[in-house]
Amino acid sequence: MSVAPYEELLGKVEAGLRDMPAGVGFPELEQAMRYSVTAGGKRLRPILLLMAAQAVGGGIDPLLPAAVAVELVHTYSLIHDDLPAMDDDEFRRGRPTCHRVFGEAMAILAGDALLTEAFTLMASPNLVETAGPERVLRGLQELGEAAGVRGLCSGQAEDLRSEGAAVDSDALERIHRRKTGRLFRAVLRIGGILGGGSEEAVEALGRFGEEYGLAFQIIDDILDETGSAAEMGKGTGKDHMRKKATYPSVWGLQLSRTKAAEALNRSLAAIASLGEAAEPLRELARKALERTR
Amino acid sequence: MSVAPYEELLGKVEAGLRDMPAGVGFPELEQAMRYSVTAGGKRLRPILLLMAAQAVGGGIDPLLPAAVAVELVHTYSLIHDDLPAMDDDEFRRGRPTCHRVFGEAMAILAGDALLTEAFTLMASPNLVETAGPERVLRGLQELGEAAGVRGLCSGQAEDLRSEGAAVDSDALERIHRRKTGRLFRAVLRIGGILGGGSEEAVEALGRFGEEYGLAFQIIDDILDETGSAAEMGKGTGKDHMRKKATYPSVWGLQLSRTKAAEALNRSLAAIASLGEAAEPLRELARKALERTR
Numbered sequence: 179m180s181v182a183p184y185e186e187l188l189g190k191v192e193a194g195l196r197d198m199p200a201g202v203g204f205p206e207l208e209q210a211m212r213y214s215v216t217a218g219g220k221r222l223r224p225i226l227l228l229m230a231a232q233a234v235g236g237g238i239d240p241l242l243p244a245a246v247a248v249e250l251v252h253t254y255s256l257i258h259d260d261l262p263a264m265d266d267d268e269f270r271r272g273r274p275t276c277h278r279v280f281g282e283a284m285a286i287l288a289g290d291a292l293l294t295e296a297f298t299l300m301a302s303p304n305l306v307e308t309a310g311p312e313r314v315l316r317g318l319q320e321l322g323e324a325a326g327v328r329g330l331c332s333g334q335a336e337d338l339r340s341e342g343a344a345v346d347s348d349a350l351e352r353i354h355r356r357k358t359g360r361l362f363r364a365v366l367r368i369g370g371i372l373g374g375g376s377e378e379a380v381e382a383l384g385r386f387g388e389e390y391g392l393a394f395q396i397i398d399d400i401l402d403e404t405g406s407a408a409e410m411g412k413g414t415g416k417d418h419m420r421k422k423a424t425y426p427s428v429w430g431l432q433l434s435r436t437k438a439a440e441a442l443n444r445s446l447a448a449i450a451s452l453g454e455a456a457e458p459l460r461e462l463a464r465k466a467l468e469r470t471r
Numbered sequence: 472m473s474v475a476p477y478e479e480l481l482g483k484v485e486a487g488l489r490d491m492p493a494g495v496g497f498p499e500l501e502q503a504m505r506y507s508v509t510a511g512g513k514r515l516r517p518i519l520l521l522m523a524a525q526a527v528g529g530g531i532d533p534l535l536p537a538a539v540a541v542e543l544v545h546t547y548s549l550i551h552d553d554l555p556a557m558d559d560d561e562f563r564r565g566r567p568t569c570h571r572v573f574g575e576a577m578a579i580l581a582g583d584a585l586l587t588e589a590f591t592l593m594a595s596p597n598l599v600e601t602a603g604p605e606r607v608l609r610g611l612q613e614l615g616e617a618a619g620v621r622g623l624c625s626g627q628a629e630d631l632r633s634e635g636a637a638v639d640s641d642a643l644e645r646i647h648r649r650k651t652g653r654l655f656r657a658v659l660r661i662g663g664i665l666g667g668g669s670e671e672a673v674e675a676l677g678r679f680g681e682e683y684g685l686a687f688q689i690i691d692d693i694l695d696e697t698g699s700a701a702e703m704g705k706g707t708g709k710d711h712m713r714k715k716a717t718y719p720s721v722w723g724l725q726l727s728r729t730k731a732a733e734a735l736n737r738s739l740a741a742i743a744s745l746g747e748a749a750e751p752l753r754e755l756a757r758k759a760l761e762r763t764r
Contacts, residue, residue: 298615311604322591
C-alpha cells in the first residue's frame with residue numbers, strides 16, 4: 179500500500195473543511211463558522227489522525243469526517259480562547275479574530291456550533307460503515323475525554339487562572355498536558371482505532387501523540403519568545419507579557435530545547451515497532467527535531 | 472410492565488446529575504459546572520427522554536446517561552445564553568447566573584465542558600451495551616443535529632440578531648423551532664430509539680416532541696408576559712423589554728393561548744397509537760393544556 183504524504187493529506191483535509199454545512203442554519207452563524215475554519219493553519223491534528231490510520235493500514239478517504247472533526251474541535255477552542263473574557267486576542271493566523279469580525283455573541287455561538295458539529299461528524303453514517311460502530315464509539319469517547327473537563331477545558335481554565343502567578347513545573351506540565359497533550363494523544367489514538375489498529379498499535383500511537391504534542395507545545399512557547407510576528411501569524415511575546423506559564427519562563431530557552439528534543443526522541447521510540455506505513459509520522463517528528471537545534 | 476411516574480423519573484435524573492465527574496479536572500471549572508447543573512429546574516428534557524423510552528417498552532436505568540446528556544446540553548445553552556455578550560441575564564432559577572459567580576471566562580468554559588460531557592456520556596459503554604452501538608450512534612446524530620448549527624445555535628443567533636427588529640410570524644416560528652422545538656423533538660426521538668422503538672413509534676414520539684415543545688415555548692412566552700418573578704425564578708417581562716420576538720408580541724395573548732392548545736392537541740394525536748405505556752407523556756400534555764385556559 180502506498181502511503182500518502184503530508185501535502186496530499188493536507189489537500190484532502192482542506193477539501194473536507196470546505197465541505198462544511200451550508201444553508202442549514204442562520205446565515206451569519208454559518209459565515210462565522212466558515213471564517214474561522216477556512217483561516218488556514220497547518221491542519222496538524224487532522225493530518226496526524228490520517229497518518230495514524232495509515233500507519234495501521236487503514237484507508238484515508240472514509241476517515242475524513244473524523245479528521246475534519248478534530249480540526250473543528252481545535253478551531254472552536256481557538257475561537258473561544260481568543261474571546262475578550264479569555265485571552266483577548268485580536269489576530270489569529272494573520273486575520274482579525276472571529277469576535278472582532280462577527281461580535282462576541284456570534285463568536286461564542288460559532289465555537290459552540292463547531293464543537294457540536296465535530297461530534298455530529300464523528301457519528302456520521304459513512305464513518306460508521308467503514309470503521310464499524312464499536313470503533314466509532316470508542317473514537318468518540320476519546321475525543322470527548324480529551325476535549326472536555328478532563329482535558330482541553332480544564333487546561334485552558336487553569337492557564338487563565340495562573341496568569342501572573344508563579345507557576346511551578348508541575349502546574350505547567352498539567353496545563354499543557356490538558357491543553358495540548360491530551361488532544362494530540364486522542365487524535366493519534368482515534369486514527370489508530372478507526373484505521374483498525376491493534377490495541378498495541380493504538381497504545382503506541384497514543385504515546386507518540388503525547389510526546390509529539392508536548393514537543394509541539396514547547397517549540398510553540400520558544401517561538402513565542404524568539405520568533406517574529408510574521409512567522410507566527412499572531413502577536414509574539416504575548417504569553418510572556420501576560421505572564422502566562424511557558425516552558426522558557428520556567429526552564430529557560432536552552433533547557434526547553436533539550437526537553438523538546440527528548441520528547442521527540444521518545445515519540446520516535448514509541449512507534450519504532452510500527453512498519454514502513456508509519457514513516458510520515460516519523461518524518462514529522464524528525465523535522466520538529468531539527469527545529470530544536 | 473409498570474410505568475414510572477414523573478416524580479420517580481425526576482429522582483433518578485437528579486441522582487444522575489449529582490453523579491457528574493469530580494476530581495478529574497480543574498477544581499473551579501468543576502465547581503462552575505456543578506453550580507449550574509444542580510440549580511434545579513423541572514428537568515423536563517431528560518424526563519421526556521425516559522418517558523419516550525418507557526412508551527416503547529424500554530428500560531429506564533440503563534438510559535440514564537442519555538437523559539443526563541440532554542439536560543447537560545440544556546444547561547450549557549442556558550449558561551452561554553445568560554452571558555453578557557448574549558442575553559446578559561443576572562438570575563437563573565432564582566440564583567445568580569454562572570458568570571456572575573465564576574466570571575465570564577469560567578462560565579464559557581463550563582458551558583463548553585458540559586456540552587462536551589453530554590456527547591461523551593452519549594457514547595458511554597453502559598449505554599452502548601444496553602441499546603446497541605447502532606442505536607446509540609443514531610441518538611448521537613439526533614442530539615448533534617438538534618444542538619448545533621441546524622438547531623439550537625442558529626435559533627439563539629437569529630433570536631439575538633432580531634432583538635428590537637420587527638419579527639414576522641415566519642421568523643418567530645423558525646427561531647423557536649430551532650431554539651426549542653428541535654431539541655424537544657430530538658429528546659423524544661432519542662428516547663424512542665434507545666428504548667428500542669420501531670421507526671413508526673420514533674416518528675410519532677418526534678412529532679409529540681415538536682408539538683409539545685412549541686406549546687412549551689408559547690406558554691413560557693405567555694408567562695414571561697403575565698407571570699410573577701417568583702413563579703418564573705427569573706426576571707419577567709424581560710423578553711418584552713428587550714423587544715425579543717415572543718408569541719404574545721406577534722399574535723397577542725388570546726391567540727397565543729389558542730395556538731398552544733392546538734399544538735398540545737396535535738401532540739396528543741401524534742402518540743394516539745402508542746399504548747398505555749405512553750400515558751405519562753399524555754398526562755404532561757394534558758396538564759399543559761389546563762394552563763392554556
